[in-house]
Amino acid sequence: MSVLTSSLAFAIATFLSRILGLVRDMLMASKFGTSWQADAYFVAILFPFFLRRVFGEGAMTSAFVPLYSESEDKDEFLSSVLTGFTLILLIIVTAVMIYPDIVIYLFSSGASDQEKALIRELARITAPSILFIFWWAITYSIENTRGKFFYPALTPIIPNIVLIIAMSLPGVGIYAPTWGFLIGEAIAFLALAYPLRRHKLKISFKYLGEFLKYFWPGFLAMSISQINSIVDTNVVSYYSGGQGGGVSYLQYASRFYMLPYGLFGVAVATVILSTISNDRENYQSHLRNGITSTLFFTLPAAVGLVVLSVPIIRLFYQYGQFTAKDTEMTAKVLSAYVVGLPFYGVYSTMTRARHAVKDMKNPLKATTVVAIVNVILDLLVGLKYGPIGVALATSVAGIIGFLYLLFREKKRNLFEKDIIYIFISSVIMGISTYFFSQISARRIWAIVSTCFGAVVYLLFSAIFFKDRLKTFLKRR
Numbered sequence: 001m002s003v004l005t006s007s008l009a010f011a012i013a014t015f016l017s018r019i020l021g022l023v024r025d026m027l028m029a030s031k032f033g034t035s036w037q038a039d040a041y042f043v044a045i046l047f048p049f050f051l052r053r054v055f056g057e058g059a060m061t062s063a064f065v066p067l068y069s070e071s072e073d074k075d076e077f078l079s080s081v082l083t084g085f086t087l088i089l090l091i092i093v094t095a096v097m098i099y100p101d102i103v104i105y106l107f108s109s110g111a112s113d114q115e116k117a118l119i120r121e122l123a124r125i126t127a128p129s130i131l132f133i134f135w136w137a138i139t140y141s142i143e144n145t146r147g148k149f150f151y152p153a154l155t156p157i158i159p160n161i162v163l164i165i166a167m168s169l170p171g172v173g174i175y176a177p178t179w180g181f182l183i184g185e186a187i188a189f190l191a192l193a194y195p196l197r198r199h200k201l202k203i204s205f206k207y208l209g210e211f212l213k214y215f216w217p218g219f220l221a222m223s224i225s226q227i228n229s230i231v232d233t234n235v236v237s238y239y240s241g242g243q244g245g246g247v248s249y250l251q252y253a254s255r256f257y258m259l260p261y262g263l264f265g266v267a268v269a270t271v272i273l274s275t276i277s278n279d280r281e282n283y284q285s286h287l288r289n290g291i292t293s294t295l296f297f298t299l300p301a302a303v304g305l306v307v308l309s310v311p312i313i314r315l316f317y318q319y320g321q322f323t324a325k326d327t328e329m330t331a332k333v334l335s336a337y338v339v340g341l342p343f344y345g346v347y348s349t350m351t352r353a354r355h356a357v358k359d360m361k362n363p364l365k366a367t368t369v370v371a372i373v374n375v376i377l378d379l380l381v382g383l384k385y386g387p388i389g390v391a392l393a394t395s396v397a398g399i400i401g402f403l404y405l406l407f408r409e410k411k412r413n414l415f416e417k418d419i420i421y422i423f424i425s426s427v428i429m430g431i432s433t434y435f436f437s438q439i440s441a442r443r444i445w446a447i448v449s450t451c452f453g454a455v456v457y458l459l460f461s462a463i464f465f466k467d468r469l470k471t472f473l474k475r476r
Contacts, residue, residue, distance in 0.1 A: 013153035014263050020160035025255050026316050027167045028177060033321030034248035036115045037174045039237075042251045043108045044122035045181055046233065047096065048129045050226050051089075052137075063214040064141045066277040066356060071207075075200045080207040082138060089131050096127040107233045108247065122178045129185040136189040143195055144274050153267075155192045159184025217360030224367050228374045228397070232390045235382040249326075249387040252317060253333035256305060257341065264297030265345030269352040276356035283357060284411055290349045292416050298345040299422055300457045302338045303430035304450065308437060309334045311446035333387045340395025343402040350405045362408045370401035421464035429457040 032038040064081065071077040096102055100123040104116050111119065136155070143152045159181065166172070166180030236246030272290040276283055305312070309331040318327045351363045377393030385392075406414070433453035437445065 013150045014156075014267060016154065017156040017160060018259050018262060020157055020164065021255065022259075022316060024160050024163045024167070024177075025252065026319070027164060029252060029317040029322040030320035031167060032174065033323070034252075034326050035321065036112060037118065039108070039111070039247040040115050040118040041122060041174050041177060042247050043103065043111070043119050043233065044126050044178060046107045046229065047103050047123065048126050048133060048181075048185075050229065051092075051130050052133045063211060063355070063360075064138070065145055065273055066358060067211060067214060068142065069145050069274075069277050073207075076204055077207045077211070078138070078142075078196075078199050079201050079204040081211055082135075082201065083203050084205055084208040084211075085134060086131070089134055093127050093130055097124050100124050100127075106230050108237045109234055111237050118174070122174070125175075125178045126181055129182045132185040132189040136185070136192055139189070139192045139195045143192070145277075152192060155188050158188040158191055162187060214358060214360060217364045220364055224364075224371045227371045228378075228394060231375050231378045232382070232394070235378050235390055236387050238383065246387055249330050249333050250390065252313075253330050253337055253387070253391065256312065256334055257337040260298055260301035260305070261341060261344060261348075264301070265294060265341075265348050268294045268297075268345070269348040272349055273352040273356050276353055280357055283353065284414075287350070287353045288414050288416055290353065291346050291414055292418055292422075294345040294349050295342055295419055295422050296461075298342045300426040300429055300453075302341040303426045304433060304453050305338045305341075306335050307430050307434045307453075308446060308449055311437060311443070311449065315443045315446040329387065333391045336388050336391035336395060338395075339392070340398035343395075344398040347398060347402040347405060350402070350409075354405075362405065366401050366404045366408070369404050370397045373397040373400045418465065421461075425457050425460040425464060428460055429453050432456050 028038065032041070068074060068077060100120040101116075103123040104111065104119050108115070108119060140152045140155075162184035163177055163180040166176040166183075169176055172179075232250060233247050236250060268290050272286060275290075276286050279286065310327065313327045313331045313334065314324075317330065318324060347366070351366070354360075354363050374393055374397035377396055378390055380393075381389035382393055383389075430453075433449055433456065436452050437449040439445070440448075
C-alpha cells in the first residue's frame with residue numbers, strides 16, 4: 001500500500017473514533033461547561049495524556065518500530081521493553097497515588113484551593129491508566145510493523161464509548177468521566193492485546209539497554225515538547241484568577257484542532273515511520289510523498305476551521321452550561337490554534353522520517369527550539385491575552401520547528417508542485433464557504449457549510465490532480 005492509501009485507512013479509523021470523541025465532548029460541555037470542576041478534570045487527565053503522547057505517539061513507537069522490525073529475536077526484545085518500562089511506570093503511578101500534588105504543581109499551580117482539592121482526588125483515579133496506555137502503545141506498534149493500521153487506530157473508540165456511558169449515569173458528577181477514562185483505557189488495551197499472544201514473553205532486561213539508546217533522545221524530545229502543555233495550562237490558570245475556565249477553553253478548542261491533526265497529520269506520520277523503516281533507500285521519495293499527503297488534508301482543514309469556527313463551536317458545544325460567551329472565546333482560541341495546523345502536520349511527518357533512519361538528534365534539537373519559542377511567547381502574550389495568546393504561541397512555535405527541520409535536511413527539494421494546487425484549492429474553498437455560511441444562521445447550517453466546502457475542495461482537487469486520482473482509483 002502507498003503512503004496515501006495506508007494513511008487513508010488510518011484516517012478512516014481515527015475519524016470514527018474522533019466522532020465519538022466529539023459526542024463525548026458535547027456531553028462534557030453540556031454538563032460541566034467551563035466550570036472549575038471541568039478544569040479539575042482536564043488537569044487530572046493531562047498527566048496520562050502526557051505519557052500517551054510519549055508512548056503512543058512519540059518516543060516509544062519511534063524507537064520501537066525500527067528496532068522491532070529488524071530484531072532477530074523479537075520475543076526477547078519485546079520482553080525486555082515490557083519488563084523494563086512496566087517497572088518504571090509502576091513507580092510513577094505509585095508516586096502520583098501517594099502524592100497527587102505532583103499533578104497540581106505541573107499543570108495548575110494557579111488554581112483555587114477547592115479546585116486543587118478536587119484535582120488530588122481525580123488524579124488518584126486516573127493515574128493507573130498510564131500502565132494501560134503503555135501496554136496499548138506496544139501492541140499498537142507491533143501491528144504497525146506488520147502493516148496493520150486500521151484496527152489499531154479503531155481501538156481508541158472504546159474509551160470514548162465508556163466515557164459516554166459513564167456521563168449518562170445520573171448523580172455521579174465529575175467522577176463519571178474520571179472513572180470512565182480509567183476503565184476505557186483498560187478495555188482499549190485488552191481489545192488490542194492479541195499481538196502479545198504471538199510471542200513467548202518472560203521477565204527479561206537483555207535488550208533494554210539497546211532500546212534505551214534510541215528511546216531516550218525521543219523521550220527527551222517528547223518531554224521537552226510537553227513543557228508546552230505544562231506552561232500553557234499554568235499560564236491560563238493564572239489568567240483566569242482561580243475562577244476556572246481558561247483550561248477548559250484550551251481543551252474544548254484543541255479537540256477540533258486535534259481532529260484533523262489526528263486524522264491526517266498523525267496518520268501520515270505513522271505510515272511514514274513504518275514505510276521508511278522498511279525502505280530506507282527511498283527516503284527522499286517517501287518523505288516528499290508524505291509531505292504532500294499531509295498538506296493535502298491539513299491545509300484545507302485549517303482554512304475551513306478558521307472560516308467556520310463560530311458556527312461549529314455553537315453547533316457542538318453551546319448547550320446547557322456552555323454559554324454564547326464560551327462559544328465566542330473557544331472559537332477565537334480554535335482559530336489561533338489552526339494557524340499552525342499544516343506546519344505541525346509536516347513537522348510531525350519530517351520528525352518520524354528522521355526517526356525511521358535512527359536520527360534522534362535532529363528531532364530532539366527541533367523540539368527544544370519549539371519548546372523555548374513556545375515558553376517565551378506564552379510569557380509575552382499568554383499572560384496578557386490568556387487562552388488566545390497561548391494558542392497563538394503554540395502555532396508560531398510549530399512554524400519555527402518546521403523551518404528548523406527543513407533546513408536540517410540535506411536535500412531541501414521536498415515540496416512537489418502539487419502543493420501550489422492544494423493551496424489554491426484551499427483558498428477557493430475558504431472564500432466560497434464563508435459566503436455560503438452566511439446564508440442561514442441556523443445551527444445545522446454549519447454542517448451544510450462544511451459539506452459544501454468539502455465538495456468545493458474535492459472538485460478543484462479532482463481537476464488539479466486528475467492523473468493522481470486515476471492512479472489511486474486503480475489501486476487494489
